[in-house]
Amino acid sequence: MSNLEYKQISRKVFFNNAKYNYILMLLIVFGGFLIFGLSENVRGPAIPVIQNDFQLTQTHLGALLALNSLGYLLACSFTSILANKIGIKWTGITAFLSMTAAGFTIFFSTTFTTLSASFFFLYIGNGMLEIGLGIMAARIFTKNTGMMMNLSHFFYGLSSTVAPIMAASIMGWNGLSGEEFGWRGMYLFILCFSILPIIPSLLGKFPTEKIEEGTVLSFKSLSRDPIAWLIVAILSFGVVSELAVGGWLINYLVKAYQWEITDASHMLSLFFLFFMLSRLLLGPLTDRVGFTKSIMIFSAFSGICNFAAIIIGEKGAILFAVSGAGIALIYPTVMALLAKRYPHGTGTAITFTVTLMGIASVIGNFLIGFIIDFVTKVFSNGDNELIGLQAGYGFIALLALLCSGCCYVLYRIFCNRNELV
Template identity: 50%
Template sequence: MLLAVVFVGYFIFGVSENMKGPALPRMQDDFGLSEWQLGLLLALNSIGFLLACSFAGQAIERIGLRTALLLTFGFMAASGWLIGGAPSFAPFAGAFFFLYAWNGLLEIALAVLSARLFTKNTGFMMNLSHFFYGLSSTASPLAATAVMGWSPGGGELGWRGMYAVLLLVCVLPMIPALAARFPKASAPPAGETRATWRSFAKDKVAWSIVVLLSLGVTAELAAGGWLVNYLEKEYAWQPLRASGLLSAFFFCFMISRLVFGPLTDKIGFVRSVVLFAGLSGALTCTGVLLGESGAVLLALAGAGIGPVYPTVMALLAKRYPHGTDAAITFTVTAIGILGVAGNFAIGAATDAFGYRAGYFLIGGCALGCAAIAAALYRGLRREGSVL
């Protein structure tokens, strides 16, 4: 039952995060948004995500993992109807903010549950869990495009109806969540104290992890949010073709977690991030420089960025075994702050210099993630604590 909650939960997370790709150009046309306003919308999503993350740890401690997950899944399903029924940009942005706030709580709750559950082969199991995120991320752009074209009663559902329909899937993991028996946080050994936000904030390694993961997550989510727009506006691709390449990105993203997950336990978590993030950044930047003929490289970049997030979650679980909840909450909250800046930067670069500049910045974020991870590896090796 717990595996069902984790796996289906991450599947839901992938749907809610990546169904927006094919819908964004339609939203932009309906509300008459500029690229800067589109970047602002994505930044507001990051703010909602951030606010939820900031109190997620306390909420989970007070109401328990089960209740937190049940509330999250229920309100995420309801947000689809709020988004679909929004009459203008302001309530639409508010409904999006509401969805991503609950996404933030879901992110923390699933990460905490995974850390408590997967105490052996942590790298592999974290990547396997996130494989389901990749699976739904692969399918959701094509599913969103297909559902937008449905014509029940003679009229197309469009992006509004698509959000209302697809987010109904959020009710599915509520069933195993009600039946499962949830694990509690492990107590530290005698003489040791549990890691807290305060102790975590004083740890240089912790901040290195925050920065590298912020860059990695920005590269991952920005590809999901901007790739379709980039292909349609820069190369005049049709929506179905552009959505197909986004699905190819997430297919590579998904398979890499399944294939490379076991390797992270063998070659080390930090070295894995250096390798995978560097590969993603190199492929993205090369794909932009080559133009339309290099578009396939933008999809292959998903194979590099895919294992980064779950591998860092495994690193946190191993480095902070008695305080993983605080470590995860602090890290995800901090990357939410930097994610706001990242979305603003990408939107501003696109607005000022064009789509190529904005997408090139996405590749730069992945390369920055690899560079920080390399510096962290050298520091951990000096102190003899490489993981």
């Protein structure tokens, strides 16, 4: 046997080996969530600067974030169909490439219109990636589903923890021309990392979904299932509350307490530190306590922390960060719940749930900005923005409590049917 033939056989054996293929799958899922966390949460330090550069009102800012969610929603509506046609492998690769391209379009944005279009494009890639990663994880993690889903999303929390500090630092870097990177250069630099997970994606063999005859799940059957709608409500309230922190916490601390962007970025990073550690350390508890009960308890904890932080004021700002320990478990645990509840057609269930969650996210982001401006104008004639900011962030806290309340209803239904998950 020649040396070349030996290398070819060794390479074939290596990549066909289930153990090494599983490692490649982990690299894609964990790496994908790392990239996803960065792309989602570098916006915190950038938003006040973008708002100043384009002279945006809070309502305009809310509309921009809502447009982001609209792009995410659009991606959610077609990603499952795309995955069925071209495969989950090429769907993931397409998502990574589109996010990289978005980095360039953001960099060259000179007007609010082109910036809005660029963020819209970025969030199409984000939506494709999140749905794709969810489908991959559901197919790969068939054992200890709750723990592994939370571990996967731990990497989202890990990158989210460093994202605000990293973004604030990169924005101050000087390029070859001597000019600062700013928010444009920062986005380009960060989003170019999206190329990296493509390498294991090209090498790995992706698992396919096993469908038994007569068990095909459809959007029509889900739309008639009250349980499916309750899960949509739970995920919508929980995730809108979670994502709103990345978009509004720094703005709140800067405008309400006159913090420096660097200090506010550190607080957002602390939020994601609690967020990350919760998924790592408390994720395994979800399999033991039960998915439904875990969501109910931890979302209530998050809502209470946020309300307490608003009431106490600047001295209680640390509670904004602590709330991350509760809200962190909502999304991955709902994904685990969907995988167990709908084992034959998990991709369809995830797409149905996350798409409707995307609609709620569009509405939620717009409402937060509108509430801030409306309350400020009505209750202080536009002179005291603090009261508006408190109302807007109070709405974020309320969403977490609504998530817990809906989960309690689902918990009672499951108990009555002896179907507790």
